[in-house]
Amino acid sequence: MSLHAFDAAIALTAQGDGLWQGHTSPAYANMIGPFGGVTAAQALNAVMQHPRRLGDPVAFTVNFAAALSDGPFLAQARPVRTNRSTQHWSVEIRQGDHAVVTATAVTAVRRETWSAGELPVPQVPRPNDLPAPDGTGRVEWINRYDMRFIDGAFPPAWDGAGASDSRTRLWLRDNPARPLDFTSLTALADVFFPRIWRRRATPVPIGTVSMTVYFHAGAAQLQASGTGYLLGQAQAQAFRNGYFDQAAQLWNEAGELLATSHQVVYYKE
Amino acid sequence: MSLHAFDAAIALTAQGDGLWQGHTSPAYANMIGPFGGVTAAQALNAVMQHPRRLGDPVAFTVNFAAALSDGPFLAQARPVRTNRSTQHWSVEIRQGDHAVVTATAVTAVRRETWSAGELPVPQVPRPNDLPAPDGTGRVEWINRYDMRFIDGAFPPAWDGAGASDSRTRLWLRDNPARPLDFTSLTALADVFFPRIWRRRATPVPIGTVSMTVYFHAGAAQLQASGTGYLLGQAQAQAFRNGYFDQAAQLWNEAGELLATSHQVVYYKE
DSSP states (O other): OOOOHHHHHHEEEEEEEEEEEEEEEEGGGOSSSSSSHHHHHHHHHHTTTTTTSSSSEEEEEEEOSSSOOSSSEEEEEEEEESSSSSEEEEEEEEEEEEEEEEEEEEOOOOOOOOOOOOOOOOOOOOGGGSSOOOOOOOGGGGGEEEEEESSSSSOOOOOOOOOOSSEEEEEESSSOOOOOOHHHHHHTTTSSOOOOHHHHHSSSOEEEEEEEEESSSSSHHHHHHTTEEEEEEEEOOEEEEEEEEEEEEEEETTTTTEEEEEEEEEEEE | OOOOOOOOHHOOEEEETTEEEEEEEEEGBBBBBOOOOOHHHHHHHHTTTTTOSSSEEEEEEEEESSOOSSSSSEEEEEEEEEEEEEEEEEEEEOOOHHHHHEEEEEEEEOOOOOEEEEOOOOOOOOOSSSSSSOOSSSGGGGGGEEEEEEEOOOSOOSOOOOSSSSEEEEEESSSSSSOOOOHHHHHHOOOOOOHHHHOOSSSSOEEEEEEEEOOOOOOHHHHHHTTTOOOEEEEOOEEEEEEEEOOOOEETTTTTTEEEEEEEEEEEE
């Protein structure tokens, strides 16, 4: 069995003392540099692989300081503080002399407590009742995901006839399917096309500057989600003077909210 | 004119090279240690005061690694990468040999672009038509804010009769009033009482582990908001195995969305 493209993409080679070498992946190439979701997953993987890690990720924030150049990078993961059941991490990805990514993570040993959902899962068609992607993504990374749009699809034409709201709902998973884990869930939280394209139907240049993922599930719950689809929902709250936000939710097929995510995105005009 | 308690609380003394000394403030004391919103504002202030800062904050994430002890602390702000119009910051607050806070910030020079709101401002009563706080906050920092609840009020009794949803809406501002800026807006994003208390009407021990604020306004727009009230809205999306999230929005009296914020909060049982 060959390695899944995602596992190949996030593979890190230990250099000792929390320093890891990785490499951008042509399989996840974006217009300029790699798909940010995989860069985020690489940064989180430097924490996941660290021998001193305590517990599972609860919160992860990644800041994109510059487009990565295609090629190798170094990722430094540092456990800044370790408490009894929580741990705080600082991560930096560098290429040459320059930081290209900064990140922070909180990991924690979770135990069973009173729990409750509050956001109802949207009632939508099942993935198999929706058209499969045709494998002709505008950029290479798109072909690594099976995305089945429910509503809020990619603009059919750059005709300036934008939608009145930016919401998108779709089923999504790795393509080919791959068992869900924290790294792939992090990347999946970043697959939504830019909300401003939906509002404006204009190919405005954009770039995510910061993304946060909150994990509402532990490793076992992610494992139980297996290779099933996730229901993803994303919407902006404001577009103002060069930056817009995106709030996103990801449920598994059983209707459990696995992660909520937010990002702020630069746009040119 | 004497210094506003908030300005006294976030004051930092330069130690050179991005290192600042600050002090926790008894005026903003919480049950254990200080109100986290002021700690967040102190961390952001280390960026705001830095002589090399470029532009205004766009994104700010603060991770609370431990309760601060009452007393002095050192805040180190480091410009990790400076681009043409954006800058990435890493901040760490230490007490003795221990990190107590980590943070990252993105600042940017913003210019006028196509802009649009997407989240409608809730139609609610005006602040002056709502009861003023009676100045008997459970903890000292509560008395530093003028909070006028519209709905989703603090549980009237710890009787376990929780509400069916966790949403709270209120008007809020510094008390006494103080012109809005990025530091006070950051603290205001953290004033919402824990969502789990509303759902359970049980005094579950809690602690915020990570908070992110996205600023949808520049310095001039904040200045134009003056000493007016902000309309704040906060709601959880999920409570699961020791952690819940909170999504929050803050509008000014003119109905402009100034900031959106998210946090993830530990709860004991």
